[in-house]
Amino acid sequence: MTRDTQGRGWTRGGGLPFARGLVALALVLGCSTTATPSASGEGGGPAEGVDEGEEHAPAIAPPDVPLPDVPVTYADELANVDARIAAIRHRAQALTPSWVTLETLTGALLERAQLTGDYDDYAAAEEALEEAFALAGEGTGPWMTRARLHFTLHRLDAADADLDRLSERLLLDDRQQAAIDGLRADIAFQRGGYGAALEDFLRIAEAKPGVTSLARLATYRWKTGDFDGADALYKRALEEYDGQIAQPRAWLRLMRGLLDLDRGRYHEAYAHYRNAEAELSGFWLIEEHIAEIRARLGEPAAAMDLYEDLIVRTRNPEFMDALADLKEEAGDAERAAALRKEAREAYEALLDRYPEAAAGHALGHYLGRGDAPARALELAEANHTLRPNGEAKILFAEALLAAGQAAQAQQVIEDALASPWRSAQLHLVASEIFAARGDAERAASELAEAERINPRIAD
The missing domain is CATH 1.25.40.10 (Tetratricopeptide repeat domain)
Structure with missing residues (x-):
């Protein structure tokens, strides 16, 4: 969530959508790749009666990368993932137990988790991985898939250890080595090893150009202050993506909006968010940014309506904090206090369950209060x-x-x-x-x- 209680215009701590999205890109692009998960993101589109702001949309030039004629809906995207999960489970039950099949199941569960942000989906993926390793022989198993899960949940040491085990294999093809190198570079970046990360990002982008490598390099450019360079790379990645799954396109458009938000370009950010919504309608991750930008553009009532709906659908404590801020500004101190109390309880519960992944998100709450x-x-x-x-x-x-x-x-x-x-x-x-x-x-x-x-x- 990107609304800070002190009005600074920067992101509440804990893992931005770019971290989550890079893993999602790797997953859906067939490498086994939207911060880390949040609370459950289940649900369809906005609630009936919620103003989506058509009349308030800024007059901005048409998107420089064409939009689809008809957007995919979040409900459809989720249903497709669920159908694949069901099919894999059915196959796993019908065949001799195999860790390879369970790894495939884990990949689908992780894809679902990236879409919903639901910790229960990550738990299901962890359970499938445990079963896979129980079936795998000595020295084998889904090391890369587990390393990606550990990275997503901010368990960087555990991710490193899995990559070490995978690297011990005598025969690794180019795709596997590129995946290892890419994730190691991601880990280096998260640890502040910027020189090593950039060197690897550039090498991988040159040797294996594609959406994921472009997005990784774009993230580096963004976080080191080269906003124009980052936007050009995200745009190029968007142009090159030709997959059937809508989430990567929506995520890339969302990132371009966040770039503008970081520069105080609210109308431009809003335009990118609406382009993302045109790719994947009803996606809570996009709608929360639309709610936030509408608040910044002086539309608190519309923003509150959107946050109310998002809280019902997701129970995400970050949205509770955002709504509490707006309610307090509107003079409803009682509702604001109740929302903050509920948010704190939710954060502490998440910290008990996934301390590494939840620490940064909960920190934003405590700093804000x-x-x-x-x-x-x-x-x-x-x-x-x-x-x-x-x-x-x-x-x-x-x-x-x-x-x-x-x-x-x-x-x-x-x-x-x-x-x-x-x-x-x-x-x-x-x-x-x-x-x-x-x-x-x-x-x-x-x-x-x-x-x-x-x-x-x-x-």
Whole structure:
């Protein structure tokens, strides 16, 4: 979710859709590839009576990559995945038990999880993997599939270990080696190893050009401040994708919108979101960004209607927080408090179940509330330990500042500033930290840089 309670215009912590989407791309493109899962995303399109904003859509030039004549619906996409899962289960029951069949089942379950964001789907995939490894012989098994699952759930060490086991095989074809190299580069990026990640991203994109390699490189360009370069790569990936599954096209269009959001280009972001919706109608991940941008464009009533519907369909605590902010601004403090209480309970339940995957998401809640700085710092440190990339460093520094540890916050933010990571978020938080440290000159300089990247960052 991308609505921050302090109006900064940056993403609530915990794993952006690009991380989830890269794995989804690998899956659907046949490599076994929408942050990590959220709460359940089951459901069809918007509830009856919800204004989808046709009359409010910005007057923007037509999309530079043509849209489909008729959008695929989320319900249809989900039904197709479910039909494949049922067929694989039927085949598994009819044939002699095989870990290969169970790996195929796991891939379909992961595809469903990427679509729904439902932790139950990830649990089902883990169960199928356990059965597969129980059947596999010594030294064999679905190592790559499990490595991808671990990566999605932010278990980077476990993903590395599985890749090591897979690499021990004497015979790996080019496709398998490319998959290993790509995931290792993704892991390096999440750990802040930007030089190694970029080297591998470029090498893979040259040796095996395709949608996934282009999207990986686009993500790197985005997070290191080359917004135009990132957009060109996402556009190229969108042009090259020729698959039948709609989610990758919708995800690529969504990423282009998030690029514009990071630069404060709200109308352009909205146009990309609506293009994504034209690819995959009723997809909760797109609709939550439409709700957020409508709030930013001064349409709180429409945004609240959308969030109400999304909460009913998904029970996602991030949407509860977003609606709580809007309700509070509208004067409904009682409903806002109830939503925040429910969101906190949901986050803590998710942390009990999947601590690595949920840490960053829950951290956004605690930082936004500001009422439990010790808990926020605990989560921020855990999140940073798991994946010390630029986003995690920024959140860790902010949590340290909120906990009254400005000197330590400066050390962390200096590390982030010394890295290739570049965002308005980074420079805004740096400005706050330097101001707290009494360095008015650096605070002003960092704020100016934040506003250069995103003129609306401090609105």
